Amino acid sequence: MEARKTKIGAWTALLPLLLLAAVLAGCSGSGSAQGVSEDGKLLVTATTGMIADAAKEIGGEHVEVTTLMGPGVDPHLFKASQGDIRKLDRAAVIFYGGLHLEGNMERVLEKIAAQKTVVAVTDGMPRERLIAGAEESEEFDPHVWFDVDLWKSAAETVTDTLIQKDPSNAEAYREQGERYLNELGQLDAYVRERMLEIPEKGRVLVTAHDAFGYFGRAYGVEVVGLQGISTAAEFGARDVSALRDYLVERNIKAVFVESSLPARSMEAIVAGAARQGHEVKIGGELFSDAMGEPGTPEGTYIGMIRHNADTIAEALK
Structure with missing residues (x-):
């Protein structure tokens, strides 16, 4: 009986995905399915804001970019709506993280990749530069955008895809892609400089979930998260207690909340540390x-990364 319930639960979870695939298959060839806007721009849909921003920077005036997941949306738990289905259907190119x-x-x-151009921006990244996932369900940590130098690979993938899909504007995509790569190089140097302002012993970043592994590896910061790599993973009282004790033992003075996750878990840890006589502050969002x-400014990839670096540096230095 328990096995039967498990199977029913699995089918229930997959039902929205099956319906989405069916609707998309039925929609192909309708409306804007050719993937070009009324003013001749290539229609691009990206899952996250970081990917969409790269497409806008590189595509410029030749593309119209739509984002599925806006500010404050957790991609690990995202469920597509009817409106999202239309955004996917009308696009000539779909970029996702992978x-x-x-x-x-x-x-x-x-x-959908059988019908149109669908590209995971992480596909071209060297596997030796990826971090192994902590959960059995994940082969690699997907939060690659926090290593700015590694994120250059995503930008190159976007550039190459746009050139292949729209060769008439290839030169513009190349020029804008090179400009964006140069800006990412400057951003990478900026983050390194800001982290060096923090005393080495104090370079400990404590957050709600383990999203900053690439950041820690790239910029010499120890990273600790309450939840695992995916927010779909559960955490309990034991995890909260363990992190609270870690803060007390290491004499850590600041923790950070995240814009896409409720702050209450970190607030509970701060309160728990206070009950043990150790003052910890919320260092920022x-x-x-x-x-x-x-x-x-935080609505762009470069602005978001600069905000994070500034917030971490000011709270920990």
Whole structure:
């Protein structure tokens, strides 16, 4: 009986994905399915803001980019709506993160790839530069954008894809891609400089989930998360107690909340440390799995990374 319930539960979880795939298959060839806007721009849909921002920077005036997951949205738990289905259907190119960042939605994206250009921006990244996932369900940590130098590979993948899909504007894509890579190089240097302002002993980044592994490896920061790599993983009282004790033992003075996750878990840890006579403050809000609001500096990839580096440096130095 228990096995039967498990099977029913699995089918229930897959039902939205199957419906999404069916709707997309039925929609192909309708409306904007040719993937070009009324003013002749290539229609691009990206799952996350970080990927969408790269497509906008590299595509420039020749593309119209739509984002599925806006500010504050957790990609690990994202469920596509009817509106998201239309965004996927009308696109000529779909970019996604891969490495299980988008959870079960990746299976649908892989099916759509039989009908149109669907590209995981992590596909071209050297596997030796990826961090192994902590959970059995994940082969690699998907939060690659926190190593700015590694994120250059994603930008190169976006550039190559746009050139292949729209060769008439290839020169513009190459030029804009090179400009963006140069800006990423400057950003990488900026983050390194800011982390060096923190005394080596104090370079400990404590966050709600383990999203900053690439950041820690690239910039010499020890990273500790309450939850695992995916926020779909559960955490309990034992995890909270262990992290609280870690803060007390290491005399850590600041922890950080994330824009795409509730702050209450970290607030509970701060309160628990206070009950043991150790004062810990919330050092600020970091952007992890989603960028800030459009029109703000944090609403771009470069602005988001600079914000994080500044927030960490000011709280820990």
